[in-house]
Amino acid sequence: MKQILGVIFILLSWNLSVFGQTKDSKPNVIIFFTDDQGYQDVGCFGSPLIKTPNLDKMAEDGIKFTDFYAASSVCSPSRAALLTGCYPPRVGVPKVFWPNLPGGLSNQELTIADMLKTKNYAAACIGKWHLGDEAQYLPTMQGFDTYYGIPFSNDMSVNPKSKVSKNIVFREGMTLDSLREKKWRGRKVPLMKQDEVIEYPVDQSTITQRYTSEAVDFIKKNKDNPFFLYVAHTMPHVPLYASENFKGKSARGMYGDAVEELDWSMGEILKTLESLGIDENTLVIFTSDNGPWNLENEQGGSALPLRGFKNETLEGGMRVPMIAQWKGKIKPGSISNEVASTIDFLPTIAYLTDAQLSEKPIDGKNIWHLLSGTKKGKSPHRKKGFYYYKESTLEAVRQGDWKLRIIDGEVALYNLKNDISESNNVADANPKLVKKLRKMMTDFDMDLKQYMH
Known part of the structure; x- marks a missing residue:
């Protein structure tokens, strides 16, 4: 049993060292x-x-x-x-x-x-x-x-x-x-x-x-x-x-x-x-x-x-x-x-x-x-969102599978996991989510423009 555990330990150690637990x-x-x-x-x-x-x-x-x-x-x-x-x-x-x-x-x-x-x-x-x-x-x-x-x-x-x-x-x-x-x-x-x-x-x-x-x-x-x-x-x-x-x-x-x-x-x-x-x-x-x-x-x-x-x-x-x-x-x-x-x-x-x-x-x-692939981790942008700027205007945010896009007051919400082609606007069916993502956009844009380099 000790020999088997020893082999497993060696294999695990090799895997961790080879695939990224160590860095050059x-x-x-x-x-x-x-x-x-x-x-x-x-x-x-x-x-x-x-x-x-x-x-x-x-x-x-x-x-x-x-x-x-x-x-x-x-x-x-x-x-x-x-x-x-x-x-x-x-x-x-x-x-x-x-x-x-x-x-x-x-x-x-x-x-x-x-x-x-x-x-x-x-x-x-x-x-x-x-x-x-x-x-x-x-x-x-x-x-x-x-x-x-x-x-x-x-x-x-x-x-x-x-x-x-x-x-x-x-x-x-x-x-x-x-x-x-x-x-x-x-x-x-x-x-x-x-x-x-x-x-x-x-x-x-x-x-x-x-x-x-x-x-x-x-x-x-x-x-x-x-x-x-x-x-x-x-x-x-x-x-x-x-x-x-x-x-x-x-x-x-x-x-x-x-x-x-x-x-x-x-x-x-x-x-x-x-x-x-x-x-x-x-x-x-x-x-x-x-x-x-x-x-x-x-x-x-x-x-x-x-x-x-x-x-x-x-x-x-x-x-x-x-x-x-x-x-x-x-x-x-x-x-x-x-x-x-x-x-x-x-x-x-x-x-x-x-x-x-x-x-x-x-x-x-x-x-x-x-x-x-060292962790089954999620995107570091999952919670705080990824933002889509066009010039200096923030037009969209993605959080997880959801994307909110606002152009000239027109609001569109898409679930990118189920709708990769952004063909089905589900904003009307998800008012709370729209409100949440809109606030994320407003807050982030204000922060970015306050701390521009």
Whole structure:
């Protein structure tokens, strides 16, 4: 009997140590963030036509979240929330930033990169930034050692005041004089390295490949040191592009081509981690910044079975696919139906790295217990709610399975467990619940606006 108990104890101890009861003091962290990719646009989330074998394998090796949210339904606010752990209005980023206009994420905010610098992490931002294109707002002023990417959405233009590299490559007949003109040239965007434009306009057909190459090089360079890699892909935001290896290959048209190349990109990153033997010390997260555009001709993605699109606080605008993998720490094949969000990344990473949080209030919570499956715990947002902002207006709250949404005085209550498509408004049948959730919204919004950074 003692021998049997001894074996059981050993097995339990191994299970606890392997699947998250212990933590490494300096794990690597990779966040792979796509642009406007819909909830359904991954094979393991139900896409009927888009093939994503690498993301599907990542879910098999890790965990898939079915009720995961971006903190905004548009670009800049969503990115500010991910990096700071706060709802966008709290850090002064309620709207989308535009080239050559003032504004950006204050470099006085603590980003994930800032936080990890105190733990001697190398930090790289690759891809879309969209948190201000003036020098004071660029990634290298926000905790990142290196930056390579397009500083905003790929359908925008260029800041004529941009710093330009001596070795800049001009394409499509552009010159330094034309770059300096104030004329708006939609969809002609710059490629930057550090704080300089190195190509204008950038060849977007190769951008996913180039981001991937930069990411792989960064991982190889820092394989013996702790690192944070933020890969914020430009695709599948419109205009859509894919390299010759993927163009015309997907059954879902150009949108599918772009997403399938993103899947290849993730595969290259995961393959690199494995080949270097550091996949067991690296947390890898995949998700999207918001839901898909409502576009025709297969230019936009799909949020089915959710209702709504980008720029809306319906589920389709903010609920996004999320997959996480950490070999030996996250149990393979896990699925979480608990509410979690990009605002939870910063405090979770702080916990895993023993890094210090800001003294300023944040909204995110540590969700390591959900990622690791070490407890049958509930979402840390279950009691106090998860909130849906559109710009500076609070439009909805979710508590447990219930979601209250109020637009221009119109009240809608949905049970998301039974009605994922938000098609059955049951507000009239639940007046007490409506009153309770409305008060939660009022109280939270007042608190947030009292303690904005």
